[in-house]
């Protein structure tokens with residue numbers, strides 16, 4: 001499967017290379033934008049804040065490494081890409097970058113020696129950054145971040161992906177929009193839209209990808225924007241459609257989720273927990289509310305769903321089965337009672353801000369069961385944030401449940417209460433163990 005995908009991608013990229021050679025696409029140089037705020041608001045503090053919102057630290061630092069010194073391995077469909085040193089060190093970092101060159105890296109994916117950066121660096125989204133934010137970021141990196149000499153491993157991808165000039169043709173296709181456009185008269189919604197589309201690059205994970213791996217929708221002009229993607233086999237949820245799960249959350253519940261990774265219905269796991277831990281928890285309450293207001297605006301939900309989710313207390317068939325003490329209870333149900341019910345309860349609703357609801361849960365119902373199997377096998381931990389310092393941990397069950405048992409349990413959870421997802425096979429579990 002993976003080889004097949006490689007071959008298909010290789011063929012596509014080769015085709016693009018041929019087209020590129022024919023057209024000899026120009027290198028993109030997006031001009032600087034006008035300063036719509038006074039120069040005085042360009043400050044180191046603002047730069048640090050935008051750095052948090054943009055999550056530069058997470059990708060440009062290895063676990064236990066010094067901040068921004070690079071070398072982190074980033075999985076891409078083309079192979080492993082190493083992030084680079086972005087401290088102001090003159091030899092191994094970005095110490096020689098002028099403001100214009102720094103802007104070109106963020107807007108056009110260009111290194112200051114003219115090479116093309118791989119889109120593992122989310123410049124498809126950073127193109128929307130305002131001039132004040134770009135200048136503030138530059139000031140922060142040049143003045144506040146200590147220069148550290150650290151040469152990172154070279155990224156070596158297989159042919160044809162090692163041909164960086166091919167990226168130039170790819171960019172020509174991908175980088176169509178470059179200016180953030182206000183979408184509403186409401187200042188809060190506009191602020192949210194800017195953060196989502198620009199610095200916080202939510203679309204890098206939550207938008208689907210085209211056959212050429214460009215983001216399908218960097219702004220809401222594209223109806224596929226934020227309608228869900230895929231990341232290393234995990235389904236990334238739809239945030240936009242009216243019937244997406246989070247469209248039923250109130251704006252405040254959404255803001256709570258962003259700032260703490262938890263709300264009355266759900267908790268974050270995996271990549272999203274890292275986004276909360278490294279980025280969103282540092283935003284002001286106003287900014288997280290602005291993001292939430294924009295998402296509510298996008299899905300145009302009435303928020304009535306959230307109420308019915310809470311108020312409908314009629315026991316489901318699953319709940320009755322679990323409380324029946326029936327000795328012939330199916331394997332999946334028995335395993336749930338023995339291993340899960342203590343925290344997620346027989347009604348599958350969990351407990352607000354502590355244990356996520358499994359009834360109606362996005363991860364549980366995702367087309368791909370990879371995330372669910374992963375959590376059952378290896379557990380999950382919610383990050384500690386300023387608002388909710390407690391780390392909440394769910395143990396992994398790999399040591400006590402066989403592949404067949406995990407499959408039966410996952411199938412039970414995916415089809416219990418109101419859930420209606422497909423069954424899970426023991427083989428799928430074996431592959432992830």
Ligand code: HEC
Nearest residue numbers: 054055056059081082083084086105111117118120121122
């Ligand atoms: C999702 C991961 C990711 C995030 C987030 C990210 N980067 Fe990068 N960045 C990369 C990778 C990977 C490369 C190297 C790409 C390559 O080798 O083609 C890179 C390269 C760069 C370069 C080029 C440096 C050089 O000379 O090699 C600069 C400058 C840069 N990033 C700055 C930033 C800033 C500033 C932010 C935050 C606003 C940021 N990056 C956020 C992954 C990321």
Ligand code: HEC
Nearest residue numbers: 200201202205236237245246266267268269271272275362
């Ligand atoms: C690095 C990839 C990545 C980025 C960037 C990212 N997310 Fe996520 N997000 C995920 C994944 C993976 C999940 C699914 C796991 C989970 O439910 O915790 C998720 C889950 C969510 C959920 C829960 C939805 C549900 O139905 O349960 C919300 C809400 C969300 N993200 C909002 C955002 C917003 C808003 C942004 C930008 C500020 C963002 N995400 C940026 C990867 C990402």
Ligand code: HEC
Nearest residue numbers: 267268269339340343354356363375380381382392393394
């Ligand atoms: C000791 C309490 C406890 C037990 C027992 C437990 N869980 Fe959890 N579970 C949690 C906590 C806390 C989280 C939140 C962790 C996170 O999001 O990182 C969680 C998260 C989850 C999630 C992720 C939901 C989401 O949207 O992010 C799933 C799915 C899940 N549990 C299923 C199960 C299943 C199935 C079992 C039985 C094998 C089980 N849990 C047993 C406490 C528990």
